[in-house]
Amino acid sequence: MSIARGLLIAALFVAAACGPSKAIRDICQRAADKYTTCIGDILGPDAVAMARAKEQDGIQQCAGDDKTVEMYRTCLPKTSCDDFMQCMEDYATATVPR
Numbered sequence: 001m002s003i004a005r006g007l008l009i010a011a012l013f014v015a016a017a018c019g020p021s022k023a024i025r026d027i028c029q030r031a032a033d034k035y036t037t038c039i040g041d042i043l044g045p046d047a048v049a050m051a052r053a054k055e056q057d058g059i060q061q062c063a064g065d066d067k068t069v070e071m072y073r074t075c076l077p078k079t080s081c082d083d084f085m086q087c088m089e090d091y092a093t094a095t096v097p098r
Helices: 003-017 022-043 045-053 055-063 066-075 081-095
Strands: none
Touching: 022 045, 022 055, 022 066, 022 081, 045 055, 055 066, 066 081
16 A cells, blocks of 8 residues: 555544534534524424524534435525425435335
């Protein structure tokens, strides 16, 4: 194995050990913010409090799941809450293993 290849492999292990990238965590944070805002619009402030109570766990789980991150990449550009929520539902339905 060449030194360059060995360094590349070592760098990949270090990157994996450091956890999700800042960009992935940002996607998950933005999705959590948008979801919570939409829940507030749809169900009111009591529902926002419940959603916020589990937000950090949800962001952590999102950042560790490529499929969830990809769903949010797809759905975050939706501007309205109805479109955002519908996009997530449609994405989940279309990608569920059968």
